[in-house]
Amino acid sequence: MPELPEVETVCRGLAPHLSGRRIESVECLRADLRFPLPDMSVLHGRNCERVERRGKYLLFFFGDLLLVWHLGMTGRFHVLPAAVPRQPHEHVRLLLSGGECLIYRDARRFGYAGIMAADAWQMHPWFVRLGPEPLGDAFDTDYLAACCKGRRGPVKPLLMNAQVVVGVGNIYACEALFRSGIHPLRPAGRIARQRLQGLVGSVRAVLAEAVASGGSTISDFARVDGSPGYFSHAFAVYGREGEACQRCNGVIRRGVQAGRSTFYCPYCQR
DNA sequence: AAATGAACCTGTTTGC
DNA sequence: TGCAAACAGGTTCATT
Numbered sequence: 421m422p423e424l425p426e427v428e429t430v431c432r433g434l435a436p437h438l439s440g441r442r443i444e445s446v447e448c449l450r451a452d453l454r455f456p457l458p459d460m461s462v463l464h465g466r467n468c469e470r471v472e473r474r475g476k477y478l479l480f481f482f483g484d485l486l487l488v489w490h491l492g493m494t495g496r497f498h499v500l501p502a503a504v505p506r507q508p509h510e511h512v513r514l515l516l517s518g519g520e521c522l523i524y525r526d527a528r529r530f531g532y533a534g535i536m537a538a539d540a541w542q543m544h545p546w547f548v549r550l551g552p553e554p555l556g557d558a559f560d561t562d563y564l565a566a567c568c569k570g571r572r573g574p575v576k577p578l579l580m581n582a583q584v585v586v587g588v589g590n591i592y593a594c595e596a597l598f599r600s601g602i603h604p605l606r607p608a609g610r611i612a613r614q615r616l617q618g619l620v621g622s623v624r625a626v627l628a629e630a631v632a633s634g635g636s637t638i639s640d641f642a643r644v645d646g647s648p649g650y651f652s653h654a655f656a657v658y659g660r661e662g663e664a665c666q667r668c669n670g671v672i673r674r675g676v677q678a679g680r681s682t683f684y685c686p687y688c689q690r
Numbered sequence: 691a692a693a694t695g696a697a698c699c700t701g702t703t704t705g706c
Numbered sequence: 707t708g709c710a711a712a713c714a715g716g717t718t719c720a721t722t
Contacts, residue, residue: 422715454698454717476716493716494700509700528699530716573692582717589715638715639702679695681713 422476422491424554424587425630426641426649430497431473433644434522437499438468438480442517449511453526454492457512458535463487475550475586479541486538488546492530494640498523527640551585554623559585561617568608568616575611576604577678579623588623591636591658594683596622598657603689604675604682629654657683 422430446460466482473479478497480487489495498507502521512524512533524531536544551567552558567584568575578584579593588596597604599622602615611619635641635649638659642648652659656666660683661674670687 426715490716492698493714526699527701528714530698532717571692577693580716591715636715641715678693 423589426635427476428631429635435471438471442467444515447513453529454532484538486541489533494528495526495531549583554585564616571608574605575608578608590680594658595626
């Protein structure tokens, strides 16, 4: 469910509730999600200094320990009063100083968590091969052109490859390709530099706009306070098979690429 | 090398 | 109406 804008929205929602709070108790309602859960009792009594995001990972800093959490497809965090009843698919609950609790819910349990040394997380296997942040300076035309050079595979899976650039999932890959007029099946190595420049701009723009809208809610995603993200209303192609293209009035098509639905305008995207 | 498909799970929607 | 198949925002691994 969550791509960069959704994880960023969760991160911003969590920060004011977590920063400066102590973990009073830890409740794990099951031993594993996608992977075995770490022993979270080591966080007991520790103070959370800050919450950050790297790619689609959330980072909770606790002194020399770091709690890392990936939401998978249906993971969500909520901060609620400590006395709140069990929530559907609730798997972990951390009681916080100040009377609130942090609840992790995840219907499909594709999410996962880990605890590692706070000064060495970037060397962890989850992070060591990640590409640059799409909203940072390192993601530019030169960089993307170097990634595409000589590659005969289609551009869309490349855009969704976290080793190339983090945070771009199925929705925003479709949207960014539409905005830049590039067909999702086009071989990555056969895109003119000027069009790659446009693609870099489209990726950055669509992600920034989605962050400003609080992410996209299709069915599962919710912010920390339970409210939805509004960017789904702004989709140009995602989920719009059979509808009219807003640019050329042609019919939006859906195809399957690498096992994922791809939405595109066959007239605008070449 | 690189692309596809399956696997991990459950809930919801679609189609016969 | 009911049941089964298809499908869903992610990631990793084995197989062509």
